[in-house]
Amino acid sequence: MSLKHTILGFLNAAPKTGYDLQKSIDLSIQHFWPSTQSQIYRTLKELEGEKLISGEIHIQSEKPNKKVYTLTAAGQEELVRWLSEPLVIPPHRSQFLVQLFFSRHLDPSIIISNLENHRNQLEKRLAFLESDEAQSRIELGRSAQEKAIYQIIIENGIHILKSEIEWANHSIGRLYKFIQKN
Amino acid sequence: MSLKHTILGFLNAAPKTGYDLQKSIDLSIQHFWPSTQSQIYRTLKELEGEKLISGEIHIQSEKPNKKVYTLTAAGQEELVRWLSEPLVIPPHRSQFLVQLFFSRHLDPSIIISNLENHRNQLEKRLAFLESDEAQSRIELGRSAQEKAIYQIIIENGIHILKSEIEWANHSIGRLYKFIQKN
DNA sequence: GGACCCATGTAAATAGTTACATGATTGC
DNA sequence: GCAATCATGTAACTATTTACATGGGTCC
Structure with a gap:
């Protein structure tokens, strides 16, 4: 724990x-x-x-x-x-991917709207991490090392969220093309 | 659940x-x-x-x-x-970031080795998702829609893992520079 | 003889969330 | 009068992991 x-x-x-x-x-x-x-x-x-x-x-x-x-x-x-101590990364869990996995029989428009909803939530989180409020916390660090660490941690969230959003947008685009073909 | x-x-x-x-x-x-x-x-x-x-x-x-x-x-x-149903993304948890957050008083070389260990674990996961074994599962999909979905899901893992690895390498580099200056 | 596959379950521990419950002081 | 802050806790529920427990059949 x-x-x-x-x-x-x-x-x-x-x-x-x-x-x-x-x-x-x-x-x-x-x-x-x-x-x-x-x-x-x-x-x-x-x-x-x-x-x-x-x-x-x-x-x-x-x-x-x-x-x-x-x-x-x-x-x-x-x-x-x-x-x-070196930590073992726990298994990754995503109920959203589980939902997507079983969506094969669903109307593609519903899948797209679920993906859009997912992306919108990610964007809200990203907006928070990029806000002044979150950024200002880096300044709370006293030593240079502390500041460097805080910076790295904030960047972790931003970096990963951006890539998840990229993936969602890319996937939405792919499904749109799929609808047009069929 | x-x-x-x-x-x-x-x-x-x-x-x-x-x-x-x-x-x-x-x-x-x-x-x-x-x-x-x-x-x-x-x-x-x-x-x-x-x-x-x-x-x-x-x-x-x-x-x-x-x-x-x-x-x-x-x-x-x-x-x-x-x-x-639109799902709410559960809060993100990362014990690794908790560890990093409190590492301010630790010797930077230990922090770097923890980061490297973290990155190595991510790379192993990525290697699996990029392996033939994982890729071949996409072919298990029967309909075109099913295949598209499987593809999207595998890409999600690959995309996010790559970005986490990028972050880890970038952070390791930053801490190395930090050591040299001090 | 041992490992692996088939097949089912229980028990205990660990971790986390949500709801309930109380009560004083401070500021608008 | 009402909301916010300070301050502490219990109870019930949900979810997951790890360990325990059994037992026949097949293959090398």
């Missing part, structure tokens, strides 16, 4: 509550590792059980009390270990 | 056993919707409960008995409904 290591990664920078973590995730890695609040709180408990983080309750008078988690020495060790 | 619709899709072509389905999946959509035997048998029971398929036991003398499933009218209806 990457969420465990995501949390270790964020806590390595500074102690945080579940609530803080949710905000950090939404602001940074949400577009390649989204997470929900309920999952974060559950995972924090698991990590505490494994002694990789430790929680301490902070009593606040004006706001609700909160539980601030800190990385333990074992947690930091586990983080570095995972970061250095 | 796409496996349900995958099964409906295959049973639409011909009645099959769980064992047959596993083989069909491994031979065709395994690279964009892999599935395990245990999941197939469980899903068959669920679909039977929903009356979308119906199973009949065939007694064999030389081989173990088998349960052959057939698509019901309701099942076919559900299949066509799902095939025509």
